[in-house]
């Protein structure tokens with residue numbers, strides 16, 4: 001402990017933490033941890049850590065090494081075969097979009113709570129890919145499934161004080177902990193029931209959806225992936241694919257309410273390129289530069305998953321001469337890249353045009369990374385947790401170029417990032433998430449004027465942190481059929 005303390009102080013710059021509680025008091029004083037981290041971006045400091053969540057589980061998110069490689073290959077291939085980049089994903093998203101259009105057309109003047117609606121939309125697209133069918137939004141089983149996902153996510157937020165300071169867990173009501181475990185088991189049970197139902201009509205020669213792939217794998221001796229691993233990966237996809245996409249869609253709507261001029265420009269482009277007699281397709285993306293730029297700008301300024309997920313160092317590393325010990329848990333702050341004034345001009349200003357060239361064509365940026373770091377030479381803030389001390393500390397290390405860190409590690413940049421062990425990490429649902437944002441956003445703008453439910457309401461762009469995502473504060477809006 002002393003060694004950790006001393007080594008850390010010698011090697012890594014930062015303010016002195018309080019004994020035992022580290023920088024927890026500072027964190028407790030803030031309502032918005034992400035904002036605090038941003039304010040401290042150039043000032044390294046020590047903070048307390050959060051407990052290792054979901055310890056002992058094995059699935060795509062919670063596996064490493066060869067097991068992870070096999071699981072990743074399987075999941076990525078499955079997502080590809082069943083849609084990502086192909087027509088069928090488009091059809092599955094269209095199915096959900098048609099439901100939305102129908103629903104909004106019938107409930108024209110009703111106020112819609114975006115925080116209640118979009119989790120259903122995102123979750124239904126994942127359901128469609130996994131089970132081959134969507135749920136009715138009013139289906140009690142579906143509502144319960146979503147409530148459970150939400151509850152578990154809230155209970156496990158890394159920003160809960162007891163996650164920063166595990167000893168506080170003794171003060172957490174056992175009821176809450178017990179409820180989280182029970183709801184997690186209930187979610188698994190719901191998925192288990194679906195698997196059993198699909199088993200009755202399963203034909204190994206006709207693979208219909210992700211579950212069929214799972215069933216085809218079941219019981220195979222030579223399979224590199226165990227049944228329980230695949231089962232847990234389905235659970236992962238549910239959790240990882242619902243909150244993130246729903247959060248991003250909520251941000252999209254919020255920015256359209258806040259910036260009606262941008263909404264008008266997006267709609268004008270959609271109507272000019274596509275008209276209003278058919279739904280937008282993924283292939284329309286290249287004709288919709290301004291829309292594309294707007295979606296990128298929203299994802300940049302809002303950063304739905306601001307700190308991605310934790311990763312672990314494989315060995316002792318030195319970043320700019322500072323020791324980051326083996327098995328340290330690192331969080332990379334994606335938001336620090338998206339709001340870095342060195343790479344973005346006036347990063348706090350919402351301006352879709354920054355993603356357009358002089359001719360109005362869409363312009364990519366290597367500093368755009370909502371789905372985690374790629375191969376780019378990004379500068380990023382690192383948060384470091386030291387896993388062996390009684391009370392863990394996080395250090396916001398200096399901003400360092402990612403390639404620098406990878407060079408020190410002598411590994412491929414992708415291989416650098418790990419979740420509690422080793423393995424490259426990037427969002428496996430990136431293309432699916434992008435497709436959902438594009439198709440749902442454009443389809444809604446094509447048909448409806450998006451307006452605030454209450455014209456006097458001030459919409460805040462301050463986010464609300466959940467497990468890994470940053471969502472807008474709840475707001476209400478109306479979808480009015482366009483004249």
Ligand code: HEM
Pocket residue numbers: 060061062072126236237240241242244245248304305307308309370371372373417424425426427428429430432433434
């Ligand atoms: C706008 C939507 C989305 C955003 C912003 C997002 C963002 C992220 C981020 C930042 C990570 C962490 C990467 C890292 O380890 O550093 C991640 C991982 C992951 N995402 Fe997404 N995601 C989105 C949509 C989806 C969807 C639709 C799915 C569903 C299939 C999904 C499934 C996953 C999974 C399974 C992982 C873990 C991958 C692994 O550990 O290999 N995501 N996502």
